[in-house]
Amino acid sequence: MNSLIIERTDAPPQAAPRSSRTGAPTTGSFATVAPRIEVTGAAGERYDEILTPGALEFLAELHDRFAHTRHDLLAARLQNRVDAANGRDPKFLPETEQIRRDPSWRVAGAAPGLEDRRVEITGPTDRKMAINALNSDAKVWLADQEDATSPTWRNVIEGQLSLFDALRGDLEYTSPEGKQYRVARDIRETPTIVMRPRGWHLTEKHIRFHDRAGRDMQASGSLVDFGLYFFHNAAKLIELGRGPYFYLPKLESHREAKLWNDIFVYAQDRLGIPQGTIRATVLIETIQAAFEMEEILYELRDHCAGLNAGRWDYIFSIVKTFRCRGRRWTLPDRRQITMTVPFMRAYTELLVQTCHKRGAHAIGGMSAFIPNRRDPEVTERALQAVSADKRREASDGFDGTWVAHPDLIPTARAEFDAVLGDRPNQVDRLRDDVAVTAADLLDIPSAGGQVTEAGVIDNISIAIRYLESWLRGVGAAAIDNLMEDAATAEISRSQIWQWLHENTVTAEGTRIDQTFIVAAMGDAVRGLPRFEGDRFDDAIQVFRSVALEPEFPTFLTLGAYARFL
Known part of the structure; x- marks a missing residue:
């Protein structure tokens, strides 16, 4: 194992010189300066281009300012789980009612490259998958460092290298069989990149942070993923006519959204990026966040583009939150929990209404069906299922949706094209017909099955x-x-x-x-x-x-x- 330690300085952030993309992996140790951030993960080829002194200094600053708030918020999650197990249901917060009642505020909304999000492709950030996503006809690529990525040290750092190279027109890959992959278009013409860092609950055990009180802790996976990507790429993204955009996963409260907003404000100021350049789309994938959608938008309003209906994690959250509350809260087979069961429909309709009320995009979720190029029958069933799913979302007012495979993009796009036509979105559709209550969101027995x-x-x-x-x-x-x-x-x-x-x-x-x-x-x-x-x-x-x-x-x-x- 090789170790890198760095202390914070007042030197401006600088990118390291580029090294060769070929040759043997790096075997020497990183330079050692002083005990602030310690990298215990093994050094690999070109890792020093991501783990630069300036980038690690930036990570140290992020942890100095925000790591302890993160710990406090995770402790609050634990208390909420205890309360739920003891019979206390989530609710719309009375202390933030004024925010919900105030009709005057709006979020920042779309930024360059995010005006039209009718089809977004999701996937991990390894080189092959990154190239396939960027060569697709999707409007957005969700570059996923979270649920679609196993957080091995190699995946974490080489995923950052994939994004670094993609933005500079250098992304290429040769498979073990000798097949070559490269991005076929100028990066300005590829899907807009929206990176998803790991959630607040996850750590990066290959980087340790030593705080001012001398305490040693694993780094936050969220701060590592965000910090490295933002440090190296924010200015480059602006130069390309896009911007540093993020999907924020697993939030459970507006206080967690505020923490992200505070990080955005600090990071932009620290690197000389104009305030409000960052755009975040928040995944509403916990039952707790479903009751605080407007407050989450409010806390992120200067940096927010929209919300996403993270359907699979939302179902998991339902099971996790109410798992000890008796048979009334027991769900049927997973395959029977569709998006049309009443409690899931209440969740998605409230999300669309909330987003459009505040000028935000509402992005639909991912159907799990995928095609099989070797089996036409499987492919036909997948296309039919995806078509029905995306037709429902577009008709309900969503402005875009997710797919997990390039072959599904035409099917999803056709359903949104039928509703949107030449318009980039339907944010002006306010869904005043929706009136979702707390009881609707908690009507778990309605799933049947x-x-x-x-x-x-x-x-x-x-x-x-x-x-x-x-x-x-x-x-x-x-x-x-x-x-x-x-x-x-x-x-x-x-x-x-x-x-x-x-x-x-x-x-x-x-x-x-x-x-x-x-x-x-x-x-x-x-x-x-x-x-x-x-x-x-x-x-x-x-x-x-x-x-x-x-x-x-x-x-x-x-x-x-x-x-x-």
């Missing part, structure tokens, strides 16, 4: 197969013609935990207990596609720890990251 034995086995199989992929460093995996990421795996394992602890009985009459789960795991494991170098044994261990233990880990990747990555 059943828990089946097949649903139990599906959840076990999906969770284990995804975890195996994640442990190998692949954070987005095609499983049974669905795109699975950390959010969908969370639904799968959290439902298993809830069904087990609520003594749920399947539609076939079988009680879901430890004996049944272990037998179902045996059925699932026997069908796993074993291969040399697989991580299934480790994945099974992780699954047992997050789905079968009495305590419920808040996120399935936390322990796995600490132990394996």
